[in-house]
Amino acid sequence: MQTANIMLALGGDSGTTVPKYAVTASEIAVLRAIHGLDAVTEVEPTADREINNREEIARLRNLYGHAKTQDESGNNVSIVAQIFPGAAARAFRDLEELEIPAQYFKAEKRVTPKPTKPAAKKAKKSEEPGEEAAVPDDNALFDD
Incomplete structure (x- = not known):
């Protein structure tokens, strides 16, 4: 069973994240x-863990069995039982089965901006030697 290191936003709050290590694909689903x-x-993604479906689902029931949700009838049911129903439920074996969008995977490298060459300031050449170039008056743009 494939495992991964992840960041988990508790309650979906991106301001409160915790790292979790060697989390199985099935645990990510839960x-x-x-x-x-x-x-x-x-x-x-990290290494694989040797564990069968029954052992993994039992482990998840032990860890997350208290987490409940409502089914279509309005009954409170265990989230683990809802994801993995029945006595012979199959656990997720790898991350691909979860169809997690690519933006949720860790980036392999950070992209940094390429330094740009500073633009050379061109000074206006004066008509006569020794004469300074005229600087436009900013207020002249607003004359009536």
Whole structure:
């Protein structure tokens, strides 16, 4: 099962983020259901973890079983049970299955602006040697 390091915005609040390490793809699905689809960012894929579907879902029930949501009938149900229904539920094995948009993955490098050459200021040449170039009066633009 593929794991990743992520940043989690608690309650979907981007001002309150915490790092989480070696999070499985299935756990990311649960965290997105609890905190919102935009809450998991800076996804950085890491190594795989050897765990079967039943063990992973049991682990998630133990960690997040208290998180509830309402089903179509208005009944409170566990978010984990809703994402992974039934006794033989299949856990997400890799990040691709989650279809997370590319902007939520960690950038490989930062792009910095290229330095620009300062524009050379061209001074007006005066008509006669020793005469200074005339500077336009800013107020002349507003004459009636």
